[in-house]
Amino acid sequence: MSVAADASGTARLLNWRIETDRADGRIAVIMEVHDDHTNRHGNMHGGLIATVLDTAMGATASFLKGDGGRIPFSTISMTVNFIAPMPLGIITATGRIMGGGYKTVFVEGEAHDQNNTLIAQATGTFKRAPIP
Template sequence: MTPRPRLHPRALDGIIASSGHLNALGMRLIALDARGATLALAAGPAHSNAEGGVHGGVLATLLDAACGFAARFDGAERPIVTVLTLSLAVNFVGRAADPRLTARGRVVGGGRRIVFTSGEVVDGEGTVIATANGTFKRLAEAGPEDRSRTE
């Protein structure tokens, strides 16, 4: 794979467009700031499981993206950093009654390189349908100013 240029948190459309998987699922990045990341998805037939509900893999992907983007935020005036998901524990706690899904992720602890996150997915009625706790590793970037921040 070819390395991509680092994106700025204000370029929300470009961030999702740069991820083939998230883009193909139809996810939209709504917010990325010091409070965390918010993504939205209008679930449809392509997102369903055999029983007609939203597939658990789609919910896990939403949570991984929301928590991962929260971990990538490094200030409003800095490009987002690259992260790897080290672990993601997902709890499926309900079934979506409304297909409009919103995922929120936030950093709850960690340091410069390892970041701990939590997240939740709610449906259009505000019902929590899945939660997650994740651990992410921030990677050193090519520039020396980036290395000093993340190592």
Template structure:
């Protein structure tokens, strides 16, 4: 059974995206209903927002490897993004997928797709687990 995480951070409240964790496939999803607030001056999804969605889905996917609730913190070490097509208004969803790594470092890829199936962007990244004692 999946769980929705919304309004957890200032960024989530500002942009309006939702993180979905708890899927049996171990992949977290991050979705956003794109409207005019999320578009760039060319009237397509801003690349920074597309990147943020894939980064968030990837971090939550890493988190699920140690915490099914998706709340264990993982930080981005590096993230490479490839833009494939222009993002249009409507729902877009980023899905993270573990591609390798060990206990504290994970290699995670993500895809961002429009609700019509169009692949908007892909990413590959390195994510690091943050030890609990570092959070205090």
């Protein structure tokens, strides 16, 4: 996978990509899980799963409520439920707007492995960044 030159430091470090033009209308963060991303059990570290979900949900808020991604949203709170271990392979996290208004948006997220196994679910509250 290749990351855009203007990607964030975290995106460059973890080498994920964000898809905004999916057929299902969802924003997705897609990442290849390598040995460097694993815990002592050989599965993707839960903190990294949470990071991918946070990015997918924040990007969903930004692209769907923030002028096509031009206005960032920051995480106010987030809860993650881990369902299954994420082995080496491809993780895809997506977000879906559940409600909110102009400044605050409620988003749910799901992360699946390459076999479409549900890895984790999350909910989050995101706040629109002030316009400079």
